[in-house]
Amino acid sequence: xxxxxxxxxxxxxxxxxxxxxxxxxxxxxxxxxxxxxxxxxxxxxxxxxxxxxxxxxxxxxxxxxxxxxxxxxxxxxxxxxxxxxxxxxxxxxxxxxxxxxxxxxxxxxxxxxxxxxxxxxxxxxxxxxxxxxxxxxxxxxxxxxxxxxxxxxxxxxxxxxxxxxxxxxxxxxxxxxxxxxxxxxxxxxxxxxxxxxxxxxxxxxxxxxxxxxxxxxxxxxxxxxxxxxxxxxxxxxxxxxxxxxxxxxxxxxxxxxxxx
Numbered sequence: 358x359x360x361x362x363x364x365x366x367x368x369x370x371x372x373x374x375x376x377x378x379x380x381x382x383x384x385x386x387x388x389x390x391x392x393x394x395x396x397x398x399x400x401x402x403x404x405x406x407x408x409x410x411x412x413x414x415x416x417x418x419x420x421x422x423x424x425x426x427x428x429x430x431x432x433x434x435x436x437x438x439x440x441x442x443x444x445x446x447x448x449x450x451x452x453x454x455x456x457x458x459x460x461x462x463x464x465x466x467x468x469x470x471x472x473x474x475x476x477x478x479x480x481x482x483x484x485x486x487x488x489x490x491x492x493x494x495x496x497x498x499x500x501x502x503x504x505x506x507x508x509x510x511x512x513x514x515x516x517x518x519x520x521x522x523x524x525x526x527x528x529x530x531x532x533x534x535x536x537x538x539x540x541x542x543x544x545x546x547x548x549x550x551x552x553x554x555x556x557x558x559x560x561x562x563x564x565x566x567x568x569x570x571x572x573x574x575x576x577x578x579x580x581x582x583x584x585x586x587x588x589x590x591x592x593x594x595x596x597x598x599x600x601x602x603x604x605x606x607x608x609x610x611x612x613x614x615x616x617x
Contacts, residue, residue, distance in 0.1 A: 411544065414576070414616065416548065416549075417576075418549070418550055418575075419484055419485075419550055419575035419576050419617075420484070420485065421482050421483055421484055422483040422484065422485065422495050423483065424483070424497070426483065426495050427483065427495050427496060427497060427558060428494040428495045428496065430494075431486070431494040431496050431557075431566070432488075432492060432494060433565035433566065434488060434490070434579065435525070435527075435537075435584065436525035436526075436527065436537070436584065436585070437564070437565045438564050438565065439524040439525045439526065439585055440526070441524055441526055443524070444524040444525075444585065447569075448564070448568075452471050452568070452569040453470075453471075455470070455471055455569055456468040456469065456470055457469045457470075457471075457474065457506075457553070457570060457586065457587070457588070457589065458587070458588040458589070459506060459507075459510045459588070459589045459590075459591075460510075460588070460589075460590055460591075461516070461520075461589075461590035461591035461592055462512065462513040462515055462516040462591040462592060462593060463507075463510040463511055463512055463513060463516070463591055464510065464511030464512075464513060465509070465510050465511050466510065467509065467510050469506070471555065471569050471570070474500075474501050474506075474553065474555060474570070475501075475555060477501040477505055477506075478501070478502070478505060479499055479500060479501055479502075480499070480500065480501075480502050480549070480550075480552050481497060481498070481499045481556075482497070482498055482550055482552070482573075482575070483495060483496070483497045483498075484496070484498065484550070484573070484575045486579050486582065487578055487579060487617055488578070488579040488580075489578050489579060489580055489611075489615075496557055496558055497557065497558050497559065498552065498554040498556065498557060498573050499552075499554060499555065499556030499557075499559075500552035500553045500554035500555050500556065500570075500573065501552060501553050501555075502549065502551065502552050502553075503519070503546050503547070503551045503552060503553055503572075504546070504547045504548075504549070504551070506553065506589075507519075507546060507547070507591075512543070512591055513591070515593045516543060516591035516592070516593065517542060517543060517592070517593050517594070518540050518541065518542055518543070518591070518592050518593075518594075518595065518603065519540060519541055519542075519543070519546045519589055519590070519591055520538060520539075520540040520589065520590045520591075520592055520595075520598055520603075521538060521539045521540065521572055521583040521586050521588075521589055522536065522538050522586070522587055522588040522589075522590065523536065523537040523538060523539075523583050523584060523585045523586055523587060524585035524586075524587050525537045525584065525585050527605065536599075536605075537583065537584075537585075537605045538583070538598070538599065538604060538605055539572065539580075539581055539583040539603075539604045539605065540595065540598075540603040540604055540613075541572075541574055541577075541581065545574050545576065545577070548574070548576070550573070550574075550575040550576070551572075551573065551574045551575070552572075552573050553570050553571070553572060553573075553586065554567075554570065554571050554572075554573045555569060555570055566584065567583075567584025567585050567586070568585070570585075570586045571583060571584040571585070571586060572584075572586055576616055576617060577614070577615045577616055577617060578615035578616075578617055580604075580606050580611065580615065581604070581615050
């Protein structure tokens with residue numbers, strides 16, 4: 358893969374409208390309709406757009422590729438290695454003590470080891486990663502379908518979103534938290550191509566790409582593919598989740614739904 362000679366920053370893309378014109382048009386309108394202050398006309402239009410987008414896409418699969426299409430060099434974007442004491446300790450122990458906590462609006466909160474996740478029925482898919490900064494790459498991902506994990510914990514009827522809390526710490530935010538997090542709705546959570554990946558290109562998931570576990574939600578842009586996942590919480594709204602917009606970049610103006 359040839360990396361572009363000059364990337365646009367996320368902020369510049371937002372200011373320039375490149376992302377806003379595309380992803381915001383099909384954004385997380387249900388959440389935004391409750392939270393934005395754009396007035397009833399804008400909120401109703403946003404909700405309508407979201408519903409139309411869901412009706413058009415339905416449960417459609419993202420395109421999958423062949424082995425010959427795999428990109429030789431897959432750019433590491435964002436955090437390349439978390440530096441928190443907790444993650445470093447887990448890494449030094451080959452993640453034997455790592456646990457994925459799944460809680461919130463579930464009947465049976467659980468904590469899964471990496472070995473437990475690897476023992477579950479898996480899915481392997483070769484898909485294209487599209488970054489908001491303008492580059493793409495194709496890789497083979499192996500992991501457990503998120504639907505399988507959710508079935509084991511039993512989502513409650515009022516669960517609407519899955520929130521993914523990650524180990525990487527980014528710049529300090531307005532609320533004093535630098536932790537990366539992301540979220541998807543339950544439609545994407547139960548989509549067959551939404552997996553918790555622990556393998557990449559027939560190898561263990563590399564540190565730079567999110568070891569030991571990352572989210573792959575193949576019908577959305579790269580910033581939704583949370584790396585270094587430590588916890589999944591099911592919620593009915595984002596009101597009490599950090600900036601209230603459903604994600605680290607969303608709290609800074611990104612569209613919540615980044616469908617492609």
